[in-house]
Amino acid sequence: MQYPYVLLHKRMVLLLILTVTLFVILVKLGFWQLARGDEKSQLFEQMQARQAAPALTFSQALDKSQFEDLTAYRLRVKASPVSQQIWLLDNQVYQGQVGYLGFQLMQLDADQPYLMVELGFIAAPHDRRQLPHIDPIVNEVELIGRLYQRQINPLSHKLLAEDGDTVRFQNLNLTEIETAISHPLLAAVLQPDSLPHLSLPHPWQPFPISAQKHWGYAVQWFAMATVFAGLMGWQGVKLLTRNRREAKD
Template identity: 55%
Template sequence: MKSSSSTNTNLNNTIPVMGAPKRLISWASIFVACLTVLVFSILVKLGFWQLSRAEEKHAWQQELNERQNKAPISFDQLLTLPADDRLTGYRLEAEVNPINQQIILLDNQIYQGTVGYLAYQAVQVNRNSPLLLVELGFIASSMDRRILPRVAPITTTQLLHGKLYQKSTNPLSEHLLAEPGNPLRIQNLNLTELGQLLQQELAPAVLQPDQLVGNTLPRPWQPIPLSSQKHQGYALQWFSMAAAFALLMLYLLIIKKKNIDKPDKNSTN
């Protein structure tokens, strides 16, 4: 009896106590893994999107350079170009006649860190043809928005040479939002609505002249708001964020595994 009792006692000491089986993968772990893959994929996708934008901007810059090196087009040629064609960058030569002295001020413009307006004037090139909107230049705004700056209009017939451009539309607010008066303050350069307000059709692009008689206002040229180099920099930032996020999640996974393994070692001892 003694030996049998001692044998049972030894067997009980050597047989490990079997607890409830551990769940190898929890729902929380699955959720974290899916979230990690989703966030990492989004960051990488944003990086590749910025690279594609950089390629588009590079191709557009090359096209602009080619247009600048070509001979200027005439006003009649401008009117024959497709309405949906991107007209920015073409050079234009036209003799303009100021039929009125209405000044248009495009609000919320920034030049060299100064807030102000871009001033425009609609002039005539050919009778019975749309008017041409000419950029007069940038002028700073006053602290009091009720006081609008005075800009000297074109008053004599001039032969102008310059670059054409089309302002990109704001998808959130593309309407003219005009404040009547002279100067006429507008919030968006919507040529269609501006033509309706002036009761005269406007050409589909704006002329930025190289020179204007009696006008010394700066005329900033920025047909591409963000260069291809900027987009490449943004792409690098997104890829860096994706790499940092992946390393962080890997580090947390290693820490969690070590914390899980510690109780197992203690129970074995």
């Protein structure tokens, strides 16, 4: 009669270890998402303060880029196009449309780094072999807008640029763009408030996931932990009841 109790004991121990292990993992994931949400909330407040501050000069932006991310700082420059070549960032989505984000390289002086300027979003043609046309900046222009640096995705960060009059590329990797053009580049992109010859939309998404989404994910992880603990507890009670019944029989 002792054997069922030994078997029951082993089953209960294994069930308890599994429950505690997975419960701890789920709870830790919830707290991690809470921390990420708090971090994003602080960064959002920092960005608001940056956007309220006076616009930087190009020299000030270069200095700051040596020791901090430039996202949300405002910049005012007079710049001329390096060329009329358009760079198209692939696989962008804006208001449900799939398309490209257009860019153009600009320069202030020949001995200074170039500045990548966002021209805006344009929908993709139905035929992927065709690239949309964006009118480039052709003369010196005064630009004012906000800077941003995209977070690097470790799983997909290569430039993967295609040769051509218009360059289609897959990831906004400014370091690899520097290598491709053989010239230094400011470590941020300028999203101008407006352009004199274009009225394309300029999506603003400094973070892939907002603080609110992180907090929402945290609630989901905590809910999963609660439901899992309840299910495992119910299974434990069923197992204990069944083995007691078998022992009586």
